[in-house]
Amino acid sequence: MRLFRTLPPLFGLLLAASLPAGPVVAQTAPSTQTLAQDGALLIADQVVVENQSRLIATGNVEALQDGTRLTASRIIYDRDNDSLTLEGPIRITDPQGNVLVADAGQLDTGMKNGLLRGARxxxxxxxxxxxxxxxxxxxxxxxxxxxxxxxxxxxxxxxxxxxxxxxxxxxxxxxxxxxxxxxxxxxxxxxxxxxxxxxxxxxxxxARARGFLIPSIRSTTLLGFGIKTPYFIPIGDDKDLTLTPYLSPVTRTLEARYRQAFRYGEITLNGAFSADTLTSDDTRGYFFATGSFDLKRDFKLSFSIQTTTDDAYLNDYDYSGADRLESNITISRFRRNEMLSASLTHYQSLRDDDSNATQPSIVGLAEYERRFFPRFGGEFRLGAELHNHYRYSDLDVDSNDSDSLVDGRDVTRLNSELSWRNRWTLAGGVRAGVLGELWIDRFWINQDSTMPSNVSQITPAVAVDLRWPWARAGANGARWLIEPVAQAGWIGGERVKVTNDESTRPDFDEGNLLSLSRFPAPDRRERGYTSALGLRLLRDDPASLTAGLTLGRVWREEDDSAFTRSSGLSSATSDWLLAGHIDTSDGLVLSVRSLFDVQQQRVSKAEARAVWSKSRMNLGASYLLLATDPDESRDGTLSEWSFDGRYRFLDNWATASEMRYDLADGRFARAGLDLEYQNECAVVTFSVSRRYASSDSLEPSTSFGLTVELKGFSTASSAGEYRQSCR
Known part of the structure; x- marks a missing residue:
């Protein structure tokens, strides 16, 4: 502690300042005395100097130097014996807030050696x-x-x-x-x-000390009763390693996490190796890694690695609930009028009905976009995209294998885009906009005899839109906006014969209501005449209520079979799009979006999310509905409720829970409950969770966990809001 370091010079300086030039007996003063020298300060009710070698300060003694404060009832400094005697109650506080309290003490003047009695x-x-x-x-x-x-x-x-x-x-x-x-x-x-x-x-x-961290007890129906004991190893100021043995009657596991910070980036590595009795494999494990770096000329490099030895390992050990792993590396640069990005991605599916040989496992993508502002007005954009997806299978699509899905079709495409747009304000406050686009596409297809090996197309498009915003400000500060929108467009050319590998899940939402093509990738484009109508309502008042509503619909020249049934766009007249949000000053946030087919009287898709945040609680609930759609490999309706929340019901007690319930199957997908007790010196957390697996490679499991944290050490910080005063 530094509280012993800065006081030694204090008494020597003050003694020298208070000593007279000639022989002196005791000097006393009945009132408060203040002595100062070179930033040192001594305050006491009475200061006595004896024989030019002893300084005695009594009564409310307070000494200050370099941010360190000492208080005592009496201090005796003896220069001849090089000693410092303190009479209590003694209190020494250093600049970091560390405190030493004692009844009495004897120290040398350097305060490097000495004894304090009744110390705290x-x-x-x-x-x-x-x-x-x-x-x-x-x-x-x-x-x-x-x-x-x-x-x-x-x-x-x-x-x-x-x-x-x-x-x-x-x-x-x-x-x-x-x-x-x-x-x-x-x-x-x-x-x-x-x-x-x-x-x-x-x-x-x-903050970073080598040693054991907080252990945790975990019991699951798959792995039995076990304990995790993490051990933290700092390797300099810029990197560290955490090793966590996990032992139970079923498994012997070693988890590891490595972190390193660089001058222009950072990396994090996570992994585990297990020897268990759940499978016949000798060793099971996983490896995840992430990193990001700032490069020269505003470029950024980021990467992510995810891999595992088998489909069930992440679920068995509760490391991740992902059913598809994604590894990628990306180099990108974003400037005000320019975007440049290149990435390489590898996918590993953990689903039972997916074959990694016939899924597009390796995907390469390079994108470039540039904005120009010509003198004649408007905005000109130039863009290009190079894409390739590769399958491990060498089989042709029309091969005579027993499974028609087993194929190795590989696709490369190059897409270029030229566009110009501008906007004007007309009479009455009407906003008019025009958009002209030209797409130039080239496709190369391998290992698919049902498709041409290479195809090219040029697609022109033009659109005109009108917006009529009506705005009003209320007396209480609220602002209202009503904005009807309309668009009329045309997309030329005919659709070429290209396999649909990327636009298999199109969707209709408020983001593409006024788009000329609503497919998620350029391997498909809409054709012919199209129009759209929409209405936007907005009330903005942060002091009470902010709410918004978007209503829209699209009309096309004819049906497009490339749109799936549940996309809301499969017919010439689309489903009605309804999207809204509410945000109140009481902490309630609600958002909803749905596609409604008026003719069929059905909802194609719907999703809703509600969050309520208060000082003692944070509750959230979500609902999702996806109608039956064979084109999206969905033979039945998917409908699911999910709930998550945390509630502090007493000053020291809190509970958290999560739940997912499949309404279509009438079963829980996951449920969990945490109970936490916390005060100024400890945190005790008990958790229980249940996973209801529906896959052949996954087993349902129930997990129990117990963690106890003792605050006050670097492994867990103190919670000042829980500290109470003594009566």
Missing amino acids: MVLDQQLQLASVEARRVDGRYTQLSRVAVTSCQVCGDQSAPLWQIRASRVVHDQQERQMYFENAQLRILDVPVFYVPYMRLPDPTL
């Missing part, structure tokens, strides 16, 4: 160390004898804290910021529960 240390306003005596050694170590350590509130009623560590001896290393315990005993409500002859723990001022 408070580190970082969190951890309290009470001892019979504290001995200062070499200006670095503080040795405490017969010690009680806790971060719980300790009051004068002698009631036992929730937890404490009793030790015969504790050594605090000020330089390394470590505490060494001898004959340590952990007590819960003063009942001994654990003993260790030697233990090392970091003090709360050390």
